[in-house]
Amino acid sequence: MTINAEQRPVTLRDVAEAAGVSVSTASRMLDNRTPTSRTATAERVRKAADDLGYRRNTSAASLRRGATTTIGVLVPRLTDAVMALMFQAIEKEARSRGYFAVVATSGDDPKDERRATETLLDRNVDGLILATARLDDDLPASLRDRGIPHVLALRTDRVSPSALGDDEAGGYLAIRHLLDLGHRDIAVVTGPWFTSSARDRLAGARRAFSEAGRELASQLVHSVGYGLDDGIAIGHELFDAAGSRPTAVFAANDNLAIGVLSAARSLGIEPARDVSIVGYNDIPLISRLPVPLTSVRTPFDQIADAALDLLLPTGESGDPIRRSLPTLIPRASTARFHEQER
Amino acid sequence: MTINAEQRPVTLRDVAEAAGVSVSTASRMLDNRTPTSRTATAERVRKAADDLGYRRNTSAASLRRGATTTIGVLVPRLTDAVMALMFQAIEKEARSRGYFAVVATSGDDPKDERRATETLLDRNVDGLILATARLDDDLPASLRDRGIPHVLALRTDRVSPSALGDDEAGGYLAIRHLLDLGHRDIAVVTGPWFTSSARDRLAGARRAFSEAGRELASQLVHSVGYGLDDGIAIGHELFDAAGSRPTAVFAANDNLAIGVLSAARSLGIEPARDVSIVGYNDIPLISRLPVPLTSVRTPFDQIADAALDLLLPTGESGDPIRRSLPTLIPRASTARFHEQER
DNA sequence: CTGTTAGCGCATTCAC
DNA sequence: GTGAATGCGCTAACAG
Numbered sequence: 076m077t078i079n080a081e082q083r084p085v086t087l088r089d090v091a092e093a094a095g096v097s098v099s100t101a102s103r104m105l106d107n108r109t110p111t112s113r114t115a116t117a118e119r120v121r122k123a124a125d126d127l128g129y130r131r132n133t134s135a136a137s138l139r140r141g142a143t144t145t146i147g148v149l150v151p152r153l154t155d156a157v158m159a160l161m162f163q164a165i166e167k168e169a170r171s172r173g174y175f176a177v178v179a180t181s182g183d184d185p186k187d188e189r190r191a192t193e194t195l196l197d198r199n200v201d202g203l204i205l206a207t208a209r210l211d212d213d214l215p216a217s218l219r220d221r222g223i224p225h226v227l228a229l230r231t232d233r234v235s236p237s238a239l240g241d242d243e244a245g246g247y248l249a250i251r252h253l254l255d256l257g258h259r260d261i262a263v264v265t266g267p268w269f270t271s272s273a274r275d276r277l278a279g280a281r282r283a284f285s286e287a288g289r290e291l292a293s294q295l296v297h298s299v300g301y302g303l304d305d306g307i308a309i310g311h312e313l314f315d316a317a318g319s320r321p322t323a324v325f326a327a328n329d330n331l332a333i334g335v336l337s338a339a340r341s342l343g344i345e346p347a348r349d350v351s352i353v354g355y356n357d358i359p360l361i362s363r364l365p366v367p368l369t370s371v372r373t374p375f376d377q378i379a380d381a382a383l384d385l386l387l388p389t390g391e392s393g394d395p396i397r398r399s400l401p402t403l404i405p406r407a408s409t410a411r412f413h414e415q416e417r
Numbered sequence: 418m419t420i421n422a423e424q425r426p427v428t429l430r431d432v433a434e435a436a437g438v439s440v441s442t443a444s445r446m447l448d449n450r451t452p453t454s455r456t457a458t459a460e461r462v463r464k465a466a467d468d469l470g471y472r473r474n475t476s477a478a479s480l481r482r483g484a485t486t487t488i489g490v491l492v493p494r495l496t497d498a499v500m501a502l503m504f505q506a507i508e509k510e511a512r513s514r515g516y517f518a519v520v521a522t523s524g525d526d527p528k529d530e531r532r533a534t535e536t537l538l539d540r541n542v543d544g545l546i547l548a549t550a551r552l553d554d555d556l557p558a559s560l561r562d563r564g565i566p567h568v569l570a571l572r573t574d575r576v577s578p579s580a581l582g583d584d585e586a587g588g589y590l591a592i593r594h595l596l597d598l599g600h601r602d603i604a605v606v607t608g609p610w611f612t613s614s615a616r617d618r619l620a621g622a623r624r625a626f627s628e629a630g631r632e633l634a635s636q637l638v639h640s641v642g643y644g645l646d647d648g649i650a651i652g653h654e655l656f657d658a659a660g661s662r663p664t665a666v667f668a669a670n671d672n673l674a675i676g677v678l679s680a681a682r683s684l685g686i687e688p689a690r691d692v693s694i695v696g697y698n699d700i701p702l703i704s705r706l707p708v709p710l711t712s713v714r715t716p717f718d719q720i721a722d723a724a725l726d727l728l729l730p731t732g733e734s735g736d737p738i739r740r741s742l743p744t745l746i747p748r749a750s751t752a753r754f755h756e757q758e759r
Numbered sequence: 760c761t762g763t764t765a766g767c768g769c770a771t772t773c774a775c
Numbered sequence: 776g777t778g779a780a781t782g783c784g785c786t787a788a789c790a791g
Contacts (some may be wrong), residue, residue: 134479135784477768
C-alpha cells in the first residue's frame with residue numbers, strides 16, 4: 076500500500092528517518108547496482124521505502140554519479156519496421172542491463188541527424204547507438220573525435236565499433252537458395268549505395284554466383300532506396316522489359332521485396348509461379364501476405380546484445396565489429412524454376 | 418569551432434569566467450524559457466558558451482528546477498505502425514514545445530503496462546501520455562489518484578483527459594461511403610471490445626445505417642483483435658460462408674483490413690470487384706498495396722497537439738476530451754456495387 | 760557495517 | 776540589471 080503518494084515527493088531522508096538509519100545507509104541499501112543485501116537493516120530500509128512510496132530522484136542520482144544510465148538510440152524513422160524492431164530489441168536488452176533507452180529520429184537529412192544527435196547528448200546519455208550510418212557520413216568520425224562512446228548498429232562505417240548482421244552471408248544465402256531452386260536469371264535489387272548493408276549483401280550475392288561458376292550480370296543489379304516505392308519502380312523496370320525478364324529477384328530489404336511483388340502482380344506476373352522473390356530482414360508483415368515472402372532473417376536480438384556489449388563498460392573487449400549470422404526463411408514466394416514455364 | 422570538446426565537461430562556471438560574469442548571470446542568459454535577450458552581456462555569454470562547447474547538464478537543471486521537461490509515452494508496441502505514427506507525432510510536437518519524449522512499451526499484459534509506467538515515472542517524467550488505455554484498466558484511475566499528470570491518446574476511458582480521433586465520426590464516414598456506393602450487405606470488423614475506439618467506430622457505423630433507414634445485422638459485426646492475423650481469420654469466416662457473403666467490409670483498423678483482403682484473395686474473391694474494403698488509420702503501407710486500400714485517416718498530428726495541450730501547463734483549459742476529425746481517403750479497394758455481379 | 764561531511768551543476772532566492 | 780549565497784536529492788569519500 077502506498078502512503079503519501081502525492082504532495083511533497085518522498086526523499087531518501089524520509090526513508091532514512093522512517094527506517095531509523097542515516098541517509099547514506101539508506102542510499103546504500105537501495106543501490107540497485109550492488110547485489111541486494113539480505114541483512115535486517117536492508118530489509119527495514121526497503122520496507123520503509125516501499126511503505127512511503129519512495130522513488131529515487133533520477134536527476135539527483137545522475138548528477139551525483141556523473142552518469143545517467145541512459146543510452147540514446149538514433150534511427151532514421153520508427154515507422155520503418157526494421158528500425159522499430161531494432162529499437163525494440165535494443166530497448167529490451169538495455170533494460171535487462173539496468174539501462175534505459177531513449178530514441179530520436181533523424182530522418183534522411185544529415186542536418187536533422189546532427190540535430191537529433193545533439194538532442195540526445197543534451198540529455199546526457201551515457202552512450203549512443205546509431206542505426207543511421209552512411210559510408211559518406213562523418214558523424215561517427217565526429218563522435219570519435221569528441222570521445223563520445225558510441226556503437227553503430229545494422230550498418231557500419233568500418234571504423235567505429237559496430238554491431239550488425241552478417242550481410243555478406245545473408246546475400247549469399249539468398250542467392251544460393253535461388254540457384255538451388257534452379258534459377259539462373261536472377262536480378263538483385265539492393266539498397267542505397269551509401270549503406271554498408273547494400274554493398275555487403277551484394278557482395279555475398281556475387282560470391283554465391285561465382286561459387287556456382289556464374290557471374291551476376293551488371294544489368295541485373297539495381298541499387299535504389301530502401302522504400303516500398305523504390306521496389307515498385309524497380310519491379311516495373313525489371314518486368315516491363317518483356318524479353319529479358321528475370322525468373323527470380325533478390326531484394327535486399329523486405330520493403331523492396333513487397334514493392335517488387337506488388338509491381339509483378341500488377342503486370343499479371345504471378346509471384347512464385349512466374350517469378351521467385353526473396354526479401355531481407357524478415358519483418359513480421361511478410362509472413363502474412365497473400366503470398367508469404369521468403370526472406371533472410373536478421374537477428375535483431377543478437378545485434379542489440381552485441382551493441383550493448385560494445386557500448387557498455389563490461390571489461391571484455393574483442394573485435395569491435397560484430398556480425399551476427401542471419402538465417403534464410405523459405406516461404407511461398409520462392410519456387411523451383413521449370414524451363415517449360417517460360 | 419568547438420574547443421575543449423573532451424576532457425572535463427564544460428560547466429556554467431567555465432562559461433561565466435570566460436565571459437567575465439557570475440554564474441547566476443550566465444545561467445539567466447542561457448535560460449531557454451525566457452525570450453532570448455539581445456543585450457551585450459547576453460551576447461558575450463552566449464558566445465563564450467558556444468566557443469567552449471558548453472552543454473547544460475540536464476540532471477543538474479532538472480534537480481534544481483524540479484522538472485525534467487521530459488514526457489513519457491506509453492504504447493503497446495512500436496512495431497505497430499499506428500503506434501509508431503502516434504509516437505512520432507508526439508515526439509515532434511513535444512520537441513516544438515521544448516520537451517523531450519521518451520517511450521516505453523507495455524505489450525498487452527497489464528502487468529507489463531504497470532512495469533513500463535513505473536519505468537517512466539522512475540525517470541521523473543513531467544507527465545505521461547498513454548496510448549494503451551483499456552476500458553477495463555484501472556491504470557488511469559491509479560494515476561488520477563496519485564495526482565500524476567497524464568493524458569490518454571487514441572483511446573479514452575471517458576474520465577481522464579484524452580486526445581483522440583473522433584472514432585464515431587470515422588465509423589460513420591466509412592459506412593456512409595459504402596452505402597453511397599450501393600452496398601447493403603456490409604460486415605463490420607472492429608477491434609477489441611475493451612477499446613473505446615472499437616466501440617465508437619461501431620457506434621458511428623450504426624448511425625450511418627440507421628440514417629439510411631437500415632440496421633446493422635448483429636451477425637455481421639465482429640469484434641476481434643487489432644492484428645493482421647485477426648483480419649485473416651475473420652476474413653475467412655466472412656467469405657467461407659458462401660451463401661451470405663457480404664459485398665463490403667468495414668475493418669476498423671488497417672491491419673484488419675489487410676488481413677481481410679488477404680483472406681479474400683486467397684479464396685479467389687477479388688477485392689474491389691467482388692468485395693469492397695475500408696480500413697482505418699491510413700497507415701502509409703496501404704496506399705502502396707497491389708490494391709490500394711480506402712481508409713479513414715486519423716489526424717495524428719492534431720491528436721498529438723491536443724494531447725500536449727492537455728498535458729502541459731498552458732493555462733487554457735476546456736474540454737478534457739478532445740476529438741479530432743478524421744477524413745475518408747477513397748482508393749481502389751472500394752467500388753460501386755452492381756447487382757448483376759453476384 | 761554505519762554515520763558525518765562534502766559536493767555534483769545548476770536555478771533561484773535575496774541583497775545590492 | 777547583477778552577484779553572492781543557498782540548497783535541490785543524492786552518492787561517495789572519509790572516519791569511526
